[in-house]
Amino acid sequence: MDALVVENLNKIYSNGRGIREINLNVQKGKIHALLGNNGAGKSTTMKCITGIIFPDSGRIEVMGKELRDNDPKVKSCVGYSPELPSLPRNLTGRQCLVVYGYLKGLSKDQVRLESEDLLEKVGLLEASDSRVSQYSRGMLQRLDLAIALEGGPDILILDEPTAGLDPSSASKFRALLRERAAEGQTILLSDHQLSEVERLCSDATIINEGRTIIQSKMSDLLKKVKGSFKYVGEFSSVSDKLIHDIEKIDGVVHVDIDHKGGNTLTIYTDRRDQLNSEISGIAKEIGCSLYSMTESKTTLEDIFLALVNTEE
Numbered sequence: 001m002d003a004l005v006v007e008n009l010n011k012i013y014s015n016g017r018g019i020r021e022i023n024l025n026v027q028k029g030k031i032h033a034l035l036g037n038n039g040a041g042k043s044t045t046m047k048c049i050t051g052i053i054f055p056d057s058g059r060i061e062v063m064g065k066e067l068r069d070n071d072p073k074v075k076s077c078v079g080y081s082p083e084l085p086s087l088p089r090n091l092t093g094r095q096c097l098v099v100y101g102y103l104k105g106l107s108k109d110q111v112r113l114e115s116e117d118l119l120e121k122v123g124l125l126e127a128s129d130s131r132v133s134q135y136s137r138g139m140l141q142r143l144d145l146a147i148a149l150e151g152g153p154d155i156l157i158l159d160e161p162t163a164g165l166d167p168s169s170a171s172k173f174r175a176l177l178r179e180r181a182a183e184g185q186t187i188l189l190s191d192h193q194l195s196e197v198e199r200l201c202s203d204a205t206i207i208n209e210g211r212t213i214i215q216s217k218m219s220d221l222l223k224k225v226k227g228s229f230k231y232v233g234e235f236s237s238v239s240d241k242l243i244h245d246i247e248k249i250d251g252v253v254h255v256d257i258d259h260k261g262g263n264t265l266t267i268y269t270d271r272r273d274q275l276n277s278e279i280s281g282i283a284k285e286i287g288c289s290l291y292s293m294t295e296s297k298t299t300l301e302d303i304f305l306a307l308v309n310t311e312e
């Protein structure tokens with residue numbers, strides 16, 4: 001079942017920027033990544049889903065119900081952590097959870113129990129009675145996440161949730177998301193740490209300049225992209241001519257030079273075979289040798305760059 005459906009969503013700001021025809025389907029219980037460069041339209045899409053701004057046109061369905069007319073019942077299905085948290089600075093962390101818990105319609109006992117648990121989970125128990133004005137950026141981010149999780153909403157919309165976190169807090173947070181997804185919560189998140197996204201998310205939607213360019217299971221993404229096999233070749237020396245000649249081989253999409261120095265080339269191809277003999281022949285012709293050729297795993301980052309660069 002799709003917990004979240006976004007169809008042909010348009011929102012153009014007065015400066016002419018925004019999103020055009022965004023499409024997105026998030027299955028229940030999945031962790032789905034919304035990826036794109038800065039300015040691609042991730043935050044605008046998320047704000048439309050959470051009802052913070054109104055789209056110009058398009059359809060949003062949350063847990064099988066249309067998100068229209070600001071219906072509080074539909075909105076309460078969604079927990080949101082914005083890109084830039086803005087919390088009441090005079091309250092303590094614990095007080096914030098109480099206030100937001102009541103706003104979400106939770107009972108006093110529920111709020112008390114859940115606050116304690118969430119403060120512990122996001123590592124803010126010790127600082128829970130300090131005012132928000134004394135929190136660091138990472139602490140604010142963690143409090144914001146606790147608020148988003150409060151009340152166990154069906155869908156969590158998290159806009160760059162780990163951007164301000166140190167690596168160990170980010171890792172704990174990702175573990176918490178995995179737990180929540182296993183319990184049936186649905187998560188849509190944006191994150192620029194593509195190696196982490198690749199491990200955490202089962203599906204991804206990539207947007208560019210306000211438009212959806214691909215939506216896919218993470219495992220299928222690699223197969224959908226031209227040049228999705230990647231080999232690293234080590235040579236006695238590398239030259240522009242060598243790169244140029246390798247790029248002319250049938251099936252080779254792109255060749256990257258190792259900018260850190262060294263005589264290594266990364267070769268992106270559509271072909272599964274390693275092209276060893278062809279490449280070693282080309283190297284010989286121009287007076288150098290191929291020492292080794294190893295297959296390297298294509299990463300989400302490779303795919304992202306290939307897709308976004310093709311568009312530009």
Ligand SMILES: Nc1ncnc2c1ncn2[C@@H]1O[C@H](COP(=O)(O)OP(=O)(O)O)[C@@H](O)[C@H]1O
Nearest residue numbers: 013015017018037038039040041042043044045
């Ligand atoms: N409040 C706003 N007013 C005008 N333009 C905006 C506003 N918010 C975002 N934009 C523009 O809309 C586009 C999408 O922005 P945004 O959704 O914030 O992208 P992302 O979150 O992917 O970085 C960008 O070109 C951005 O400059």
Ligand SMILES: [Mg+2]
Nearest residue numbers: 042043044083
């Ligand atoms: Mg953003």
